[in-house]
Amino acid sequence: MSRLHNAAALPREPVFLGGNSVMDFLNTSFTPDGAPAEAIGDGRSFIDWLVRAALLDADDAARWKRRFHTEALDAAAAEARKVRQWVQEWISKWRDAPAANYEREVRRLNALIERASSYRELVVTKGGLQMTERLEIGAADDLIALVAAQIAMFIVTEQPTLVKRCAGPTCTLWFLDRTKAHRRLFCSAAACGNRAKVAAFRKRQRAN
Ligand SMILES: [Zn+2]
Structure with a gap:
């Protein structure tokens, strides 16, 4: 794992198969085909990821791309990658010990959530008035607040036992197991699930 993290990660399109935006955030660092890849390597890809994860409006995204300097956005992405590493460690711990004391983590997360503020507004739409x-x-580094709020929601609403990692031998993807029987093993049946089936088939053939 650490060896993969130290190798240079190539930019790559993000995947959205974690079943939850926090899982998808952790999956922005992944190893498709066994080689490390990075989906939020710069500020623009971080903003694009926020839009695709439905955490940010496309209009707001366009406005902030114009308003903030590239360097500031890149720094925000660099912080997001650090936060990702920390959240991976926290969620792994929380999965094994959900009732442990997480005061330190909560303080750190709240400091991130506080960077953005929201207010409610009455707007006129085609369909009538709406709140x-x-x-x-x-500032650009306030963007991480959008992810931090999701992490907080995740910790209070999701079941730790359903947080899993793909059983594919070189795959690092996380997912929330929403299947009825809670027996999901792979990030996707088409990718890792299929590879495992082929490997098992070959093994059987060799045995014959
Ligand atoms: Zn997988």
Whole structure:
């Protein structure tokens, strides 16, 4: 694992098969085909990821890309990658010991959540009047607050026993097992599930 993290990660399109935006966030660092890949290697790809994860409005994203400097956005992505590493460790711990004392983690997470503030506003739409929630982001590194709020929601609403990692031997992907029987083993049946089936078939053939 650490060996993979130290190798240079190639930029790669993110995957969305974790069943939850926090799982998908952890999966922005992954090893498709066994080689390390990075989906939020710079500020633009971080913003694009937020939009694709439905954590950020496309209009807001376009506005913030214009408003913040590339360096500031890149620094925000670098922080997001650090946060990702920390959350991976925390979620692994929480999975094994959900009732442990996480005061330190909670303090760190709250400090990230606080960077953004939101207010409610009445807006006129084609369908009539509607209340919407507007987000206030003052600087590029406030963007991480969007992810931090999801992490907080995740910890309070999801079951730790359903947080799993793919059983594929070189795969590092996380997912939330939402299947009825809770027996999901692979990130996707088409990729790792199929590879495992082929490997088992070959093994049987060799045995014959
Ligand atoms: Zn997999």
